[in-house]
Amino acid sequence: MKIKRVLTFLDEIRSQDGQDVSPRLRKAAAVAILDNPFAGRFEDDLSPLTKASETVGREICAIAAQLLAPDKAVSYGKAAIVGINGEQEHGNAMLTTVFGNVMREAAGGGKAWISSMTKRGGPGSTIDVPLAHKDALYVRSHYDGMTIMLPDAPQPDEIAIIAVYATRGRPNHRVGGLSASDIKGEDGLV
Numbered sequence: 001m002k003i004k005r006v007l008t009f010l011d012e013i014r015s016q017d018g019q020d021v022s023p024r025l026r027k028a029a030a031v032a033i034l035d036n037p038f039a040g041r042f043e044d045d046l047s048p049l050t051k052a053s054e055t056v057g058r059e060i061c062a063i064a065a066q067l068l069a070p071d072k073a074v075s076y077g078k079a080a081i082v083g084i085n086g087e088q089e090h091g092n093a094m095l096t097t098v099f100g101n102v103m104r105e106a107a108g109g110g111k112a113w114i115s116s117m118t119k120r121g122g123p124g125s126t127i128d129v130p131l132a133h134k135d136a137l138y139v140r141s142h143y144d145g146m147t148i149m150l151p152d153a154p155q156p157d158e159i160a161i162i163a164v165y166a167t168r169g170r171p172n173h174r175v176g177g178l179s180a181s182d183i184k185g186e187d188g189l190v
Contacts, residue, residue: 001052003059004158005033009148010067016171025171027146028067029129029164030060031153039085039157046093053099053161061106061163073107073165074180075142079129080118080161083154091118094161103163110134111188123152129164135185140177141169 013025034056037048065073078099080091095116104110115130126149133142146164154160169180184190 001034001037001056003032003034003056005153006060006063007031007033007150008063008067009146011146013171019172021171023168026068026071026167027164028064029146029148029162030064030067031148031150032056032060032161033153034159034161036083036086036090036157036159038087038090039083046089049090049093050096050098053094053096054102056094056161057099057102057163060161061103064163064165065106068165068167071167073134074168075131075133075144075166076103076107076110076114077129077131077145077164078103078114078116078162079127079148079164080159081121081125081127081150081154082118083156083158084120084122085156086120086159088118088120090159094159104134107134107165111185112137113188121154123150123155125150127162129162131164131166133169133180133183136178136183136188136190138178138189139169139180139183140175141173141180144170
């Protein structure tokens with residue numbers, strides 16, 4: 001699948017709730033806008049979307065990870081908005097393990113399951129992309145998200161695929177749980 005457009009977003013949080021954020025929290029997203037080959041019709045076999053997600057993912061994940069430089073990604077999330085002539089399932093087909101493995105590579109590795117969100121929508125849609133620590137899902141300090149709004153996408157026959165990375169957990173986190181410094185990195189949970 002050919003990428004028609006790439007949109008990028010960078011959010012750097014320096015202060016929150018009257019507290020300085022140090023180190024700064026940086027969240028970066030890259031979005032690929034693609035034509036949806038299955039828009040307007042039902043197709044049983046969505047494997048062409050899954051296969052294409054590797055190439056698409058390699059490009060946008062590298063872009064999003066580079067936006068964080070010189071910092072490294074420690075959490076990640078993925079999402080898709082499918083134009084109204086398509087199905088939500090088309091976005092899910094592009095966010096399987098094939099895409100996830102590319103996300104992990106761009107982050108320098110990762111053991112944890114990657115949080116995701118998909119929906120149908122049109123231009124101006126927003127989507128909240130969930131984030132979690134890349135090596136251990138149960139690190140509560142890294143439960144976060146990034147809201148993305150696409151002003152003129154997706155069009156009815158398009159799909160928007162989104163990769164998001166962050167450099168640290170939420171500012172001012174204080175709800176306990178597994179600390180990032182206690183990660184064993186053996187199973188993606190702890």
